[in-house]
Amino acid sequence: MECVVQGIIETQHVEALQILLQGLCGVPKDRVRVHEFCLKSGPNLGVVPSEVRLLCDLAQPTPTWTVRHAGGAMRGAGAEQLSVLVRSVVESKVSNNALRFFYAVGYKLDHELLKIGFAFRFQRVVPITVTVTSANRMPRLHAIDDAVPLTPGIQLVEITAPAAGDNYNEVAAAVSSFCEYLVPLLHLSKPGVSTGIVPTAAAAASSLLSNSGGKAI
Amino acid sequence: MPVKWLMHWQPNQGSTLSSQVLAEVCQCVEGFGAAAKDRKWRTTLTFYRPMARDSAAAPVSDVPRDLLGIALHDRPSAYFFILRHHRIILQADANVQLLMDKLQSYKARVVLHFEGSQYQLGDFQLRVGKCGPSMSETLRGIMMEVEYLPLSSIEKSRPIMEAFFDIWHETITKASLPGHFVISDSNFSDYGLQDYYSPQHTSLQYATCIAQLMSAGRS
Numbered sequence: 149m150e151c152v153v154q155g156i157i158e159t160q161h162v163e164a165l166q167i168l169l170q171g172l173c174g175v176p177k178d179r180v181r182v183h184e185f186c187l188k189s190g191p192n193l194g195v196v197p198s199e200v201r202l203l204c205d206l207a208q209p210t211p212t213w214t215v216r217h218a219g220g221a222m223r224g225a226g227a228e229q230l231s232v233l234v235r236s237v238v239e240s241k242v243s244n245n246a247l248r249f250f251y252a253v254g255y256k257l258d259h260e261l262l263k264i265g266f267a268f269r270f271q272r273v274v275p276i277t278v279t280v281t282s283a284n285r286m287p288r289l290h291a292i293d294d295a296v297p298l299t300p301g302i303q304l305v306e307i308t309a310p311a312a313g314d315n316y317n318e319v320a321a322a323v324s325s326f327c328e329y330l331v332p333l334l335h336l337s338k339p340g341v342s343t344g345i346v347p348t349a350a351a352a353a354s355s356l357l358s359n360s361g362g363k364a365i
Numbered sequence: 366m367p368v369k370w371l372m373h374w375q376p377n378q379g380s381t382l383s384s385q386v387l388a389e390v391c392q393c394v395e396g397f398g399a400a401a402k403d404r405k406w407r408t409t410l411t412f413y414r415p416m417a418r419d420s421a422a423a424p425v426s427d428v429p430r431d432l433l434g435i436a437l438h439d440r441p442s443a444y445f446f447i448l449r450h451h452r453i454i455l456q457a458d459a460n461v462q463l464l465m466d467k468l469q470s471y472k473a474r475v476v477l478h479f480e481g482s483q484y485q486l487g488d489f490q491l492r493v494g495k496c497g498p499s500m501s502e503t504l505r506g507i508m509m510e511v512e513y514l515p516l517s518s519i520e521k522s523r524p525i526m527e528a529f530f531d532i533w534h535e536t537i538t539k540a541s542l543p544g545h546f547v548i549s550d551s552n553f554s555d556y557g558l559q560d561y562y563s564p565q566h567t568s569l570q571y572a573t574c575i576a577q578l579m580s581a582g583r584s
Contacts, residue, residue: 192418192425194470215457217464240461243565249455252448254415254428254470 149222149311151232151319153327155336158345159301162280164353165333166266169278172329173270180281181206182263183292185247187255200255202246206292213242215250221338222316231327232320233338234311260286262295265303273322279306302345305334367490367514368522368562371570372530372546373578374507380543382504384495390507391482391493393536399484399491406438406492407480409499410575413471432471433575434462435568438492445568449576452556454565477575479508488514489529496578506578509546517562519553549574 157165166177185202203214219236221227227234242249251257265281282303284295307327311319327336332352335343346352374390376382395401413432417425435445436459444462446455465471481494489511496506511529516522530548537545551566551573553559558566 189468189470190425190428193415193428194418194468195416196418196469198468198470200464200468215461215464217467219467236467238460238464238467240458240464242458242461243454243456245453246455246457248451249446249448249453252429252451252453253432254425 149234149313149316150237150308151230151234151311151316151323152306152308152339153232153323153336154307154339155305155330155334155343156299156302156345157280157305157334158349159282159303161333161349161353162265162303164356165280165305165330167356168330168333169268169280172326173268173272173278175268175270177266177268179207180263180265180267180279182281183290184261184263186258186260187250188258190254190256193254199258200250202242202250211244213244213246215240215242215246226317230317230320231324231337233340234316234320260290261298262286262292272326274309274311274319276307276309276323276326279308280304281306305330305336307336366517366562366564367512368516368519368526369510369512369567369570370522370526370530371549371574372509372511373549373574373581374544375547375581376544382507384504386542386544387481387493387495387504387507389540389542390509390537393540393542394484394486394491394493397486397536399486399489402483402485404483405480406483406494407478408438408494408571409436410434410477410479410571411436411473412475412477413465414474416470416472433572434465434473435571436462437564437567437571440564440567443564445565447568447572449572454556454558454568456565456568477505479571479574490514496575506575506581508549508574508578519560519562519566547577549577 183204183206187200189198201216205212216239222234262284263281267277267279269277280303283298285298286295307323309319309323333349335346337343411434413434415425415428429448429450431449433447442459444457444459476499477496478499479494479496484491492510494508495504496508497503513522513525549570551569553566556569
């Protein structure tokens with residue numbers, strides 16, 4: 149399982165966000181460069197239609213592959229009250245012929261994205277990952293060198309934390325608490341609940357940049 | 366990783382498989398001077414079938430019906446999928462089985478266990494096992510895994526393994542057992558596997574072994 153919230157931020161404020169996160173997390177950032185393949189089951193295959201994502205991590209010297217399946221959001225009154233989304237997720241490392249394998253077992257490529265940005269992975273009560281990325285689409289199949297931004301000027305911020313059936317409330321609280329620090333720059337909410345850009349972002353970003361001498365760490 | 370060869374039991378015409386035969390094979394191994402080890406071993410093979418969206422409609426077409434999943438006894442954190450027709454071996458973390466369950470596109474239909482005792486004989490590790498469905502005592506086959514610890518190159522190990530097989534074959538013949546072992550030869554290069562032995566080689570050997578056991582059972 150995982151707890152997750154998302155938000156958007158203008159690209160011009162990402163540097164300030166990075167400075168804020170650096171100060172809060174106290175760990176160096178990791179580079180993110182992931183080629184993401186969204187695969188969907190072919191017609192009539194499977195009891196229900198299904199979707200998997202293949203993630204090829206291009207930030208490593210040798211690309212590594214992961215297959216990921218995210219389930220639906222947890223339902224019920226308890227889940228509704230949480231400000232984070234709780235969902236089942238299974239991730240498994242796979243060999244580099246995974247795309248060929250899923251094509252062979254009847255999955256089709258729905259779309260592919262190149263996600264570029266950075267991530268902070270740290271511990272604050274629970275392990276938390278903050279990822280800031282721009283999503284880029286490819287004009288031709290797998291042409292990552294020619295990728296162009298899907299939403300020019302806007303980047304996605306995602307905060308995730310692993311959870312289990314017996315601790316997701318605590319994990320949700322830890323994530324929500326951390327989100328409070330980011331309020332001046334962006335508003336985070338459950339995926340699918342759109343909140344837009346924060347009006348105070350420009351002023352907050354300006355303040356962060358001037359306090360750090362205008363340099364990102 | 367040390368090289369392994371797999372062999373499956375081919376009963377003589379008219380004779381049947383039995384746990385008595387398995388016991389006699391183990392006695393032959395012990396007669397070699399092999400020392401039995403305490404731990405048992407088990408490799409599990411799962412046959413998967415595609416699931417159709419609408420069970421009343423025609424079965425889903427254009428998808429493989431030969432998807433095999435393998436959990437190796439000496440790689441508990443890994444899982445292997447094999448598509449024989451497509452010549453694909455996918456290696457994954459063990460939790461990929463959970464992922465496959467959640468997708469509900471393929472369902473495990475038949476689960477077979479290869480399990481038994483293991484022995485140390487100098488530079489060789491030997492595993493003698495029966496093959497049968499999980500939750501059942503039915504014996505579908507008998508097989509052996511022969512591991513040669515000093516070498517990882519398949520080609521370099523070939524003359525040693527062949528010499529071992531000749532001696533082993535002679536032993537079985539002298540014991541007048543109702544059958545003989547046959548090497549389960551896999552075409553590694555068809556699957557893009559190299560000379561350096563790996564768990565992917567082992568998974569392919571088990572896939573080949575079960576195909577040959579099933580064929581031996583039919584004839």
